[in-house]
Amino acid sequence: xxxxKKCKSFEQELGSLSSxxxxxxxxxxxxxESMRMxxxxxxxxxxxxxxxxxxxxxxxxxxxxxxxISPMDGNEEGN
Numbered sequence: 001x002x003x004x005k006k007c008k009s010f011e012q013e014l015g016s017l018s019s020x021x022x023x024x025x026x027x028x029x030x031x032x033e034s035m036r037m038x039x040x041x042x043x044x045x046x047x048x049x050x051x052x053x054x055x056x057x058x059x060x061x062x063x064x065x066x067x068x069i070s071p072m073d074g075n076e077e078g079n
Contacts, residue, residue, distance in 0.1 A: 010048065010051055010052075010055075013044060013047070013048055013051075014048060016044065017041055017044050017045060017048065020037050020040065020041040020044070021041065023037060024037055024038060024041070
């Protein structure tokens with residue numbers, strides 16, 4: 001049976017990145033562990049940045065669609 005990879009939420013991944021930062025800052029990791037964690041953290045930070053950009057684009061599309069559906073903004077002329 002194949003293992004199912006459970007997707008983490010944006011907030012969970014951001015928490016993981018924060019935890020990595022704390023561990024790296026503690027100075028308790030070996031150089032090899034620090035390098036590995038730094039690389040993993042950079043990959044995660046890049047993924048989070050892409051996810052955030054994607055979410056922002058979706059919000060813009062929702063805003064555009066909302067404006068197109070209900071264009072009444074209270075500034076109608078002639079009233």
